């Protein structure tokens with residue numbers, strides 16, 4: 251057991267001083283409060299936050315950073331960006347793929363992230379029409395272990411290239427032939443994860459299920475995989491309504507918009523996270539949240555791709571209803587994701603304080619999205635500094651000039667609206683500290 255004491259500790263509603271955090275040998279928090287112990291580690295000049303959770307990432311897309319930002323043939327779109335992404339996919343060998351994942355996961359950790367939900371659909375070494383090696387699945391897990399990051403591998407089912415269309419070209423490296431083969435691979439991955447967790451003496455890796463989108467699978471496969479995920483008590487993720495064209499295609503083929511089709515097909519949203527919801531009808535988003543769903547926004551990626559600004563519901567500020575993802579990893583900064591979630595709403599509604607909780611507090615709602623909302627979405631014991639949860643922390647440098655003038659009452663707002671990830675001094679995953687930047 252080791253006892254930590256920082257100058258300030260986030261206890262769920264505010265920063266408090268004099269708070270000690272006892273961390274057990276198992277990497278979990280044993281106790282929090284005025285424990286009256288002599289601390290083993292005095293974190294002077296530091297404020298302790300729960301580590302950030304990035305609930306939606308495609309680590310390999312880090313390879314596109316800085317590319318595709320000039321537009322010689324006129325303005326681009328999500329779909330022209332996707333062509334550039336497929337070009338990257340067709341060129342990546344195993345070593346480069348793994349190196350990109352390690353780079354992304356290290357950068358996340360330096361930005362204060364302690365757990366990632368890696369939405370992984372890039373399974374195969376080759377573009378062959380019957381590719382079945384799944385070599386890249388293991389590389390993602392190995393890369394996260396190398397970076398010391400907690401990972402939930404969100405293994406994604408990708409069956410069609412567009413609504414009702416076969417896979418083509420680079421998409422064949424994403425191929426999932428059937429739900430049966432999908433679950434066989436999940437069994438193999440569960441075995442690998444058990445080995446990795448034993449090796450590290452902790453549960454740092456776990457699995458979630460996923461269907462890429464209603465572009466990549468029909469309602470029958472969606473229902474089959476979701477039902478089996480429920481039976482196995484695994485979280486389930488799916489991209490929903492990021493682009494108008496997805497809505498048009500699904501509407502033309504199935505006679506319903508994707509969110510409506512999703513809700514009708516599954517009948518519930520328990521343990522279900524919908525990624526983006528950029529063009530989701532406000533009433534349908536309310537229905538989805540009321541059915542137990544979580545919405546994952548990815549403001550920096552949505553901004554980079556020109557997706558649009560989602561209509562985040564105002565009447566549903568429940569903690570854990572929202573989470574955040576770095577998605578394309580064009581920029582990795584949970585602080586900036588929080589800021590732009592609120593700023594997007596401000597710009598769209600010409601008002602301030604769009605995403606506030608019942609006390610009118612914006613920053614707390616944003617922090618909850620970046621921590622406990624992500625942990626809920628991924629099904630991990632994290633997201634708060636509380637007994638029984640993993641000892642996953644981000645330590646902030648209170649001496650940073652970016653935070654000058656802070657008080658315990660304004661520190662969270664100063665971080666979210668005035669700072670970059672440069673204020674992250676160090677992160678801790680399961681009780682093990684690593685350097686910040």
Ligand SMILES: [Zn+2]
Nearest residue numbers: 308369489577
């Ligand atoms: Zn995505």
